[in-house]
Amino acid sequence: MLKIGGLNEGIVLDHIQAGVAMEIYAYLNLDALDNSVAIIKNAKSNKMGKKDIIKIEGTLDDVDINILGALDKNITINIIKNGTIVDKQNLSLPNKVTNVLQCKNPRCITSIEQEIPHTFKLTNKEKGLYRCVYCEQSHKEK
Amino acid sequence: MKHLISPTDLTVSELSGILDLAEKIINDPKEYSEACHGKKLATLFYEPSTRTRLSFEAAMLNLGGSILGFSTADSSSAAKGESVADTIRVISSYADICAMRHPKEGAPLVASYHSSIPVINAGDGGHNHPTQTLTDLLTIKNLKGRLNNLTIGLCGDLKFGRTVHSLINSLVLYEGIKFVLISPVELRIPTYIKEQVLEAHNIPYEEVDILEDKMPELDILYMTRVQKERFFNEEDYIRLKDSFILNSKKMSKAKDDMLVLHPLPRVNEISTEVDSDPRAAYFKQAEYGVYARMALIMKMLEVE
Numbered sequence: 001m002l003k004i005g006g007l008n009e010g011i012v013l014d015h016i017q018a019g020v021a022m023e024i025y026a027y028l029n030l031d032a033l034d035n036s037v038a039i040i041k042n043a044k045s046n047k048m049g050k051k052d053i054i055k056i057e058g059t060l061d062d063v064d065i066n067i068l069g070a071l072d073k074n075i076t077i078n079i080i081k082n083g084t085i086v087d088k089q090n091l092s093l094p095n096k097v098t099n100v101l102q103c104k105n106p107r108c109i110t111s112i113e114q115e116i117p118h119t120f121k122l123t124n125k126e127k128g129l130y131r132c133v134y135c136e137q138s139h140k141e142k
Numbered sequence: 143m144k145h146l147i148s149p150t151d152l153t154v155s156e157l158s159g160i161l162d163l164a165e166k167i168i169n170d171p172k173e174y175s176e177a178c179h180g181k182k183l184a185t186l187f188y189e190p191s192t193r194t195r196l197s198f199e200a201a202m203l204n205l206g207g208s209i210l211g212f213s214t215a216d217s218s219s220a221a222k223g224e225s226v227a228d229t230i231r232v233i234s235s236y237a238d239i240c241a242m243r244h245p246k247e248g249a250p251l252v253a254s255y256h257s258s259i260p261v262i263n264a265g266d267g268g269h270n271h272p273t274q275t276l277t278d279l280l281t282i283k284n285l286k287g288r289l290n291n292l293t294i295g296l297c298g299d300l301k302f303g304r305t306v307h308s309l310i311n312s313l314v315l316y317e318g319i320k321f322v323l324i325s326p327v328e329l330r331i332p333t334y335i336k337e338q339v340l341e342a343h344n345i346p347y348e349e350v351d352i353l354e355d356k357m358p359e360l361d362i363l364y365m366t367r368v369q370k371e372r373f374f375n376e377e378d379y380i381r382l383k384d385s386f387i388l389n390s391k392k393m394s395k396a397k398d399d400m401l402v403l404h405p406l407p408r409v410n411e412i413s414t415e416v417d418s419d420p421r422a423a424y425f426k427q428a429e430y431g432v433y434a435r436m437a438l439i440m441k442m443l444e445v446e
Contacts, residue, residue: 107267109246113225116252123338134248135269136334 010035012078012085013054013068018042020072021052027071027100030056048074070097070120070139073128095122101130101139108135145254145261146438149272149311156441157279157312163446164280164430164437171204174436177445178207184237185211186229186253187264188220188244193406193428194264194273198241201435210237215245227256234258239443241273242266260442268302274405275308276438277431282362284430285401285423291318293359297386298324298366298411300331305405306366307335314343321347322356326382329368353386357395363388365404365411365424389413396421403427 016024021039030037035057045051068075069091079087098119103110110116110132120130120139130139146152152160167174183202187195190213199209212218219229226244230253233240239260242250247267254261265271283289294313296306300323310331313319321340323331330349340347350356357363365388370379388402393416404412404424416422440446 105247107245107247107269109226109244109248109252109266112246113227113252115225116227123334131334132248134251135267136247138334 016052018050069093103132105137176206178205181207182237184240188215271304276434281427290316295360301329
């Protein structure tokens, strides 16, 4: 596997579904950070086959990281201090998220009125399934 | 009851309240002819509709109220690009209650967030149509005498058919309900209805693609039209539109007291030869639609 230098202090978002890392990068506005950020795509994983990983140097202030659960419920968060993992967190799923997921249903009112916030409600906790509050389409349906 | 956006906004007791009032109106319409005197209903129809709009307007006029509104998006400020939120803010100061039909799903919900008057969803895309559901329930209750212990066949476009989605949402609240879902594979009921509504309420259902075989089991056969406006391409529409047609031959296999319902308009999914069958209840159903909407308007305006 491609070698990326270890973090001395920072956050590692692990077990991201392969292909979703860029969405998370964009949602967390990581492009605005001065710190080093590494995105590892399609890393080998025993559990998942392939996975994405994001390593962020330093801390992330003012971001509710639990919201990431709506994007991918399997993500784990490792907090690194002095080069070792001091905390491992699983994400809880928020009941409602606004402007995290985008409704892709062309029949939804959000498709023609841009200023309406895209709000999704958690409807199946086990499957991590969210549905648009307006049209009830799941964010996973094409 | 501030707004009626989804049939799930109504509890069983609220539903009973509306249906009971509708029955009182049916028995003595004169008694209610001034119930909404001085009140105005705005009908905001962003999509053409004859039946639903006229049914709402007839309901308000029967109650002694007045009506205003538009019947296509072209004749409203939506053509100039006004948002649903802005339109409803303005209409709130012109009328006491409004009924909204919109081709986009969720538009009436958006309106309800910004409205100071009650908003009734009069159909949003392929999503919900709660007043058609009230009409259907009133028809079943009056003609069958009950809303429980029924096997209901839903036939036609179950994917985009909002009347079907709304009806399922309400009927699952009653005991002993079983559904037979009859449609081509391409037009089957959406997964979210199966998961969130049918399976969540432990309602038995089966999905089939032949109407004829299931006729003898049904207490109600609810036919729907395959709607051209729900398809993005003409080819799919033409291929599927004639999938299920009810005729006298199929009716001969049904129970003597089965009811045929249809939200109308029909195109060719029920042959006209069925119209004279005493079990054909779809025109009676349209009549009940006015009474159901009268009762709903009264409840929402709290003028009972």
